[in-house]
Amino acid sequence: MIATIRAWIEARSRRMPLAGDRVVAAASVIAIAILAWVWWQMARQTWHDDSYTFWSAWQDGHLYPPTWRPISQYVYSPAFAQAFWPLMQLPWPIVNGLWAALQLAALVWMLGPIGALVAIAFPIPYLPHSGTAVYATINNGNPMILTAAAITLGLTRWPGGFAYVLLTKVSAGIGILYFAIRRQWGALGMAVGVTALIIAVSAIFAPGLWGEWATLLFGAVSSSGGSEALAKEIFMPVPLGVRGLIGVGMVVLASLRGWSWAVPIGCFLALPDIHLGGFAVLTAVPAVWLRQRQAHSEAEAEAEGRVASPAPTSQNQARRSRSRVRGG
DSSP states (O other), rough: OOHHHHHHHHHHHHHHHHHHHHHHHHHHHHHHHHHHHHHHHHHEEEEEEEHHHHHHHTTTTSOSSSSSSSSSSSOHHHHHHHHHHHHHHHHHHHHHHHHHHHHHHHHHHHHHHHHHHHHOOOOOSETTTTHHHHHHHHTTTTTHHHHHHHHHHHHOGGGHHHHHHHTTSSSGGGGGGHHHHTHHHHHHHHHHHHHHHHHHHHHOHHHHHHHHHHHHHHHHHHHHHHHHHHOOOOOOOOHHHHHHHHHHHHHHHHHHHHHGGGHHHHHHHHHHHTTGGGGGEEEGGHHHHHHHHHHHHHHHHHHHHHSSSSSOOHHHHHHHHHHHHHOO
């Protein structure tokens, strides 16, 4: 009788969500509506932000500036510019809206609608006339959210996601040390191999650009380029060399402890420039932690299922054998 009642309750639970589930569903719908409004506000403004730099990178016939200029200049890899090329064929206002939508979608993929809204509203750090870190980086067109999503993807599903990090925010690619230290050679090979494949394909079409990019990166770590970037830092005016070493230490600690969620902190510390929008990379911390927790819960549930359904004992097998003999 009790088993019958329990089965009925479980069946009803599957058909009708619990009150808590309904609240979460309603809150998610409201969050999506607010996010749509935020996107509309971003799409309406067409000022020349970072995404405008990507869109106009090829217009003067020279992809890279002669010297390192981190403001209003294209400084990512040739592969990123080539991938962005189809968008360059569209009018700028459309590209601006599509780029903001892509980053908001990546944020929702990482944290869900409610989490995405919380991240946008999270007030630390904050700058007047810019807003919060997540809002500012999306509104400004800097692909920090895509960097966070690539780190999340690389640590939880597909290590090849780190190729995006290595080809844009190069120094933040120290996250792949997690695979090396934990001797996950397949994952490390995937991250490095996908990056190498993208470079090889890109170089077929524009081999000279990779030499120009390497020269540009060298200028970024020189005394002049480094000091120019450091002068813009407001929240963390620490040279990349110092931040990078601390970031490597964080990744090493995360690797030894199995804290994949802490790897994005090391990647954040190793960003070429942090400023306000750089803090948006930290959205990967809860995203990875939630997926790590979910995977752990699923593994525990699977283990409990195996324990709850033990293999038939020899005594039970003997009874079945005698039954078959009698039946025969």
